[in-house]
Every structure is written in structure tokens, then in C-alpha cells.
Amino acid sequence: MSIKPSLSKGTRDFGPEQFVRRQYIIDTIKNAFELFGFQPLETPAIEKLSTLTGKYGDEGDQLLFKILRSGDYLKKVSDELLASRDVKSILPFISERGLRYDLTVPFARYVVMNQDKISFPFKRYQIQTVWRADRPQKGRYQEFYQCDADIIGSDSLLNEAELIQIIQKVYRELKIDGIEIKLNNRKILQGIAEEIGAGDNFTELTIAIDKLDKIGIDKVVDELLGRGLDQNSVDQLKTFLTFNGSITETLEFLENKLVNSEIGKKGIEEMKSLFSYLGETEKIKLDITLARGLSYYTGTIIEVVPLGTDMKSSINGGGRYDDLTGVFGMPNLSGVGFSFGLDRIYDIMLELDLFNDIDLNQSKLLFINFDENCQNYTYKILGKLREKGIKAEIYPSPTNKVKMKKQMKYANDRKFPFVVITGSDEMDSGLLSLKNMATGEQEKVTVEELLLRLG
């Protein structure tokens, strides 16, 4: 009995063409990371649930993929507990491990476990799959890649400057022109919260501001009033959220506004340093409405949005944190990191036709396999091509098993630029019939000419 196979929901196969295109993006990112001195790290897909749980909020815990214990997985569950059907209480007895939800928590675990061996500041990059049991929808998968870079063990803003330069370099090389790099600083947001008398509601404030792009200023205001902010605070907040200006104008505006908040002033100072390191630079916006929901950021926050495409979501996100490793017993280690969204970058490049020029790394030549004699003769020539590093192939069966027409169709489908057809004439003369598949032209060449042509 056979079953019709299918993919598990929210997962994908990447066939040869997609693979090569994705690899092109990954290599571009990887090369930029390495140019800036980041070192590679790989952590396992499977982590203990004790490492993962509680790091991503309640919603994140729900979205963790949990692995069932091997063998008699109910062994440790008492009859009473089992009968209770309390899945939350039963869980720790039937599952102790889960799949990586992001690359940040495994990185923090690695740093803490290897702190004696690591030379800080530690600049690491990591390009691996992560898994989330999210409801799949267009552009959202249960299994996807993250491409992260972090510098941990240094609070210098030069690190932020380098991360931004990496972003600029990557999009320059991918030829994605339309991007905006939005920067803000959590300390500025804290300053605003203090200044408008909502210092105690900082978390609610950032969560609401985070939705500004999606729901608009009026709904943000409603939400904040609903969460207990008073009208006066909200009115003041509006002047911040509706401000628009150049980097210099925004910094001036903030300096005039945040006069009583020490942390706010610190945030402005940090932004000034960062912009001085960046020098004259384009595509950057100081966006004081940028909040980034995740609560562990404490300084600079970064987000990159694409312009002029169907893609409305951010393609990079990151920021500075002061206590990523604290939860694993190594407090006060400042770091800054960010992530490239591979799937979204892929979709943009597809939309903008940016994959056209990419070398699909195809074989250059197919030897048609006429008969056993031809096979033996050309197989030796094939060996010479491969010795020179030229990608070439021979059709594995002769024409008495697979007809010439079908072999030529194979050459077409696989997009070989050239085929060689070798009959007894060719073997006698030592000249090969080389056919250009694009033009249909056919010419006679020696093996040496062939090596030169394709080498």
C-alpha cells in the first residue's frame, strides 16, 4: 500500500534553483559578516526545554516545538496527573526537549557555557534554521532560517556602527536599493515615557507604539488611554509620535523636549556618538516611533524596511541588550545584535527580478551517449574536463536504451549550454561535434579546443 506523500504544514522543500538563489543571499550575508570579523557558530537544533522556556514570553512558550520522550513516554506521569488531562502540568514529564526558537538564546547559552574559552568582545554570526509552531500563512513558516550577528562583551557604539555598515554592504551587493534603516534608542523611549509622566507604563507604551505603523495614531492613543495613561500624557506623546524631521532636527527636538530625564539624555548622547561614527551616510532615519516589542533591548534599536516593493514587513531587526546572559548566570554582559530575514529578502529579490544574473552553477556540457563505443571514448574526455574543474556530464545510458531525442530533451530541460555528439566519424577524426544549445550552431572542435572554450 502506498500513501500520497505531502509536506508537513508550514515547511518547504528547496529544489535546486531555489537552493542556489537562497545560497547566494546567505553567502553574501556570510561574506559581509566575515569581512567585519564575525566568527561562525553552530548550535544544535534540539535544546533542553529548561534552556528555551520562559525566554520568549507566554506566547513564545506556546510556540515552542516540544519533542516527546523516547520509549514509554508516560512512565513518569502518575495516574492521577494523567487523568487530570492538565496538559501544562503533564508536559514536563513527557517532554524535556524542544526545537530552537531563535538563535539568540542558544547563543547566550553558548557564551555562558564557554565563557572561559571566549575572548571578549565575542563577535559571532550564526545562520541556521529555527522552528515556531505559528499558524502558517503567506510568508510565514514553521521552519525558517535566521541569519544573526552579535557582538557581546562590549558596550561601545562602534559595534552598532559596524552592524549598520554590514546592512548597507549586504543590500548594496544584493542590488536592493530601496531600503530604509530605522534607528532609535530604548533610552530615548524611556526618556519620553518619563517626560510625559508615564515612566511606570514603559512596557505598555512600547507595545502600543510598536503598532503605530499598522493601526495608526488614533488607535494607539485609544489603546494607551484604555491601559490607564491619562489624557495629558497621551497628548504629550502625540507630539513625539507625529514629529518628522532630519536626523539633526530630530536630535534637536529631543534635546529640547527631554530636559528632565537623565536616561533620555543618555539616549540622545548615544545616538549622537553613533551618528558621528557613521559619518555621512544614506538610507538612515532616526525614527522615534520605532519601539521593537521584545523587552530585552536597552539601547539602540534597529529595523530595516524595504521601500517600493509589495513587502511591508521589516527585513532586519535588532538592538542592544544589557543582560542577555543573566538568565543563565552571567549578568551585565552588554551586547548588540541583529538578524537578516532571509525569506523576505528572497521574496523581494524575486519581485524585483534580481535573480536573473545569478550563476546557477550549472553543468556546462552534456556528452550525448550514442553507444558503448562512444560512451567509452567520451567518458575519458569527460575525465579531462573534470580534472580542469569544468562541470560536465555524460548521459548515463546509450541510445539503444534511451533514444537520442530523449537525451536531447534532457539536455534542454537541464539547460546545458552545450552538448557534444560523438559518432564514428568524430572518433575517427578526433574532432568532436559541439552544439550550442542557445543558437543551435554546431561546430567541430578538438579536445584541446573544448578545454580552452569551457575552462
Added chain:
Amino acid sequence: MSIKPSLSKGTRDFGPEQFVRRQYIIDTIKNAFELFGFQPLETPAIEKLSTLTGKYGDEGDQLLFKILRSGDYLKKVSDELLASRDVKSILPFISERGLRYDLTVPFARYVVMNQDKISFPFKRYQIQTVWRADRPQKGRYQEFYQCDADIIGSDSLLNEAELIQIIQKVYRELKIDGIEIKLNNRKILQGIAEEIGAGDNFTELTIAIDKLDKIGIDKVVDELLGRGLDQNSVDQLKTFLTFNGSITETLEFLENKLVNSEIGKKGIEEMKSLFSYLGETEKIKLDITLARGLSYYTGTIIEVVPLGTDMKSSINGGGRYDDLTGVFGMPNLSGVGFSFGLDRIYDIMLELDLFNDIDLNQSKLLFINFDENCQNYTYKILGKLREKGIKAEIYPSPTNKVKMKKQMKYANDRKFPFVVITGSDEMDSGLLSLKNMATGEQEKVTVEELLLRLG
């Protein structure tokens, strides 16, 4: 409260040095695959259990990692079933997905799902992680890489020849000289079974022969007698298992022995073709005691064992199958494939000191960060180096925050070959102090000289 973090059993982190070394092996294998025209494929880690279960025998089913359903995972389990504690019967209601156990079954699933788009013969390679809930021990992990190449949709023995040439090329490039490529053919084994009157016990026979290396001929004989083979059959089998000779001698021996078995004669014929394609070649042995346990092989079987190292296990395995995709509703598609054992190759290279010459892809230069002035001055030079693709870094904090001594220690630990120290003298003169970290020598160079030196 903080927890001391640890890895899940049977899993590993790969820090920068290990990563680069592993990547070197992977790239060598990948380049060989591509030179021979194999195309990349990536399949998801998560597959439906209906895709995975029943493909690896009972033991394999036990070793599959199963993923717990999200949310109320007990919802579909009746009270009665739950109370039964029958974990096997409960399983399908609480888990519908699992982790990839090998790359072969996902490949078969992909081929069947994409049969209309694929040009056969389809040559694919796949280098990805697989998971097995095996008891971890030295050299055996629960999460590890497989590096597979398969050609499906062609029964030509030229495919086997190419796979063997890939193996030879990879070990030549990795400089692992001591290998033996063992070849056999399942049809020859079937012929032997028929010849000795044990045609009905073929599976038991292969399983027992498979253990020959580990338990020796006497115990294999005992096992087979225990499994119901008669003394006469076993005595005849012994003459096969103890035969030793060159490829030509072995083929002759078989031709004289397997006179009554059609399938046996077919197997000899296939081996003769294969050796004619391979031509004069070294490191190859026709080993009629090679069986390879997995039951789906039907023709050529391949195994590579390392010689002269502590590693006793095979580092490649593979063979020809005739019905890999039948279970998914696409019967009679012949193919041949094999796998490189990355972890074992890594261990051998470590043992043989073969990683010494590998470029760890390190940054070449660190700019010591003296003070804010020096930082601004050198950061511009750093930009020029990076524009030329030279990997270089600046220490992110000046000496009033991190002392010179600590910065120099960082340069040492990270193994930068050069550092540049820039004081006011250097900035005035435009000459940089370049220090060679290996020799301790220090010299003055211009920016242009620096670019030339490191470019």
C-alpha cells in the same frame, strides 16, 4: 533565578574553529558533487510521521524523534485510551510529526511529489542534519550531518562509476590517503544464497554476513546454524567468506562457483561492467563479504573504510536500489546513492593532523584603539581595508575604557597576525606602526603599503 545551562544529550555546539574545519570538509564534498553535475536539494527537518514511519524497520521507528502536537495535545485521546497507558496506540493522537531520520526518505518523497517537474535521471546532493534518538556514545550523536548524493531514474552502472570517482576525488583533496573502497553486489550475495541452498534465508544471511568484521567467521556460522541453515549450506558459505584475491581472481572464482544462479551471473556481469568503466584504479576491493544490512539495496553496494587510523567504522556507505519511491506510489525507479560520514572524516583528519594547513579565515589585522582621536583616524583606514575585501577589525573601546594590555591580549587570543598601534606621532606623520604578532617586529608603513601588504 538563574540556571546553569547545558546541552541536550547527544548534541554539540560547533565553535568557530570546529565550524571552519567542518565547513572545509563539507565544501570539498559539495564541490566534488557539483563538478559531477549533482544539484542541491534541501528538505525540511520536520516531516509527517506518515512519511517517516515504517521506512527504517521497527528499531528505526523507535529512534524517530516525535514532535508533540501544539496546544491541548491530549484533545484527541479518549479517556479510555489514555487510561490504558498504551503509548504506542496513544502516539498517533498526540504526535503527527517527527524529525528527519535520514536524507533518503525525504529525497524519495520529494521525487514523488515533484515527478512532473524533474528531468530524470535526477542527480541530487543533500547536506543536512538528521536526528536519531540513539543512546549517545563516543562518535555517535543524536544530531549529526549526512552528506548524500543520489542519481535516480537511471539503471546505468556508469552512475556507480561516477560515485566512486567522487569518493576518490574527495579523499584525494582532503589528503586522506589510507582508504579502501569495498564493492560488492547484492545480486552476487543472492547468487551465493541460491548456490548454497539458502535462497529463502537471504535476509538472515546478509544480516549475519554484515557482522563478519565484528564477530568473526565462527560466530557468523553459529548464528546461521541457529537461524536454521543446515551444515552443508554453512560449509559452502565458508568457502565464499574466506576467499581472498584480486578483483580479477575474485570475479573468476565467482564465475566458477555461481554457475546455476541467474541472478548471481547478472551480479557478476554488473561488476564486470562497473570495473570496465572505472578502468585501472586503486584503493578498490571487490569484497564478497560486504553485505550492508539495509534491505532496500538490490545491486551494487559500496562501503569505504579508513586504513591506518583509530577509526574502525566505515566513512561512506551506499548502493543501488530499485524501489525507493514505490512506498510513495512511484514504483520501479532505479537509483544509486551514497553518503559521506562527516563526523568520522572530521575525527580522522584530526587524528592525522590534516587540519594544520587550513585557512581559518581569520581577520588579518587589529587596530589598537588608543583614544577617541585614534579611533576616528583608524576607523577610516579600516574602511579602506574592508573596501578591498581585507578582513580587519578595530578594538571597539579606547584605552581609557579597556587597557592597552588587554587589547593586546585580545589580539593574541584571537590570533591576529598583525596589529596597528596609532598614537599622535603616527597621525602626524601618516605612518602607521605595524606589528607582526608572530615575530614581534614593528615597522612604519603608509596606508597604501598596508593595503598592498595585506591585499
